[in-house]
Amino acid sequence: DTEVTQTPKHLVMGMTNKKSLKCEQHMGHRAMYWYKQKAKKPPELMFVYSYEKLSINESVPSRFSPECPNSSLLNLHLHALQPEDSALYLCASSQARTSPTEQFFGPGTRLTVL
Amino acid sequence: AQSVTQLDSQVPVFEEAPVELRCNYSSSVSVYLFWYVQYPNQGLQLLLKYLSGSTLVESINGFEAEFNKSQTSFHLRKPSVHISDTAEYFCAVSDLNSGYALNFGKGTSLLVTP
Secondary structure (H helix, E strand, O other): OOOEEEEOOEEEEOOOOEEEEEEEEOOOOOEEEEEEEOOOOOOEEEEEEEOOEEEEEOOOOOOEEEEEEEOOEEEEEEEOOOHHHOEEEEEEEEOOOOOOOOOEEOOOEEEEEO | OOEEEOOOOEEEEEOOOOEEEOOEEEOOOOEEEEEEEEOOOOOEEEEEEEOOOOOEEEOOOOOEEEEEOOOOEEEEEEOOOOHHHOEEEEEEEEEHHHOOOOEEOOOEEEEEEO
16 A cells, blocks of 8 residues: 545635644654745745654744644644635655655645635 | 755647756755646646665656766656646655755646647
């Protein structure tokens, strides 16, 4: 199984809502990533988890809260978002953060904040 | 500091014509290079990678790229493109100094027309 899955595929939320994005992989990877991608732009790294511990937070606003319940799951909790947070949110995984291997990406969650 | 430059934001090409998408990088240490493809409304898929060994790497769908250390380049080529190759192509670089995080270029939009 070389797949990274993400749910939901689409999400529309108001600025006062609380929602969560979910990501799952069963490749035994120990590094998992959240990226934000705006239209016609490359992905921007948000968070990196290594062995279920947060290792990189790229100065992301606190209205985004990551969580890694176990080695296969990665969540992104959303609260009080702004319209400019509308984007494609991509999850990725790799064997480990300490080696130069490729990252496998999920299909993304298209988020619209009203 | 490491950087990656994709010199062309858009490349229009006719079906069955050859194409080259250019990627240049800068780094003070050994680099690892990747090409990802993103079809509309989808996540990123790894097209090919250079980690070590042969400097010419190939994908299963006819693309190839050559790591040229002296010219600090990793250009992507295909001798004959199909309509289905229409997509966004991202070059990415990682190295030890960046903790093997992927640093993406701005992307090249390949548009194949009949």
